Amino acid sequence: MKLNETTAAQNTVFSGRIITVCDDEVVLENGKRTRREVVYHHGGVCVVPFDGENTYLVRQFRYPYKEVVRESPAGKLEPGEDPLECGKRELEEELGAVAGRYTDLGRFYPSPGYTSEVIHLYLAEELSFTQQNLDEDEFLEVEKLPLRRAAEQILSGELVDGKTQAAILKAAALRGLLGEGRR
Incomplete structure (x- = not known):
């Protein structure tokens, strides 16, 4: 075949x-x-900001679900845009942070049955904070929590965004924070 x-x-x-x-x-x-x-x-990018212990999520209203969704900083790619450059832009816009080091966590196909979207995942470390620079139609709040706790919230069903789940679990595994898991 x-x-x-x-x-x-x-x-x-x-x-x-x-x-x-x-x-x-x-x-x-x-x-x-x-x-x-x-x-x-055109695809998108999702970035897990990590300061050595904590990650940062953004809370924003997502119209299709009619609810506030907690997500890692993310955004859509412009046609032909380099995914890493998009991730850097989104991290600074949404969180007001710049990272000294990025690790590529691979790609994520959110729903291959009907969309061509590909989301590129990154771990951002060595953070320094500047100032948020939100788009004029973007309204969000930042939440800080331990990366291990974010992974636990994924496993318990509290953190439901797919791209965030994939990126945080990969980042937590890479940093050795998943432990033995549930049996």
């Missing part, structure tokens, strides 16, 4: 500032045709 699908036709249903939605006709490897609804997105 090749495990491949080829695009036979693409119909753009919606094109906005952040996403493009298409209804694609694809050819399966057995020659049959089917449809794929796809949300195309």
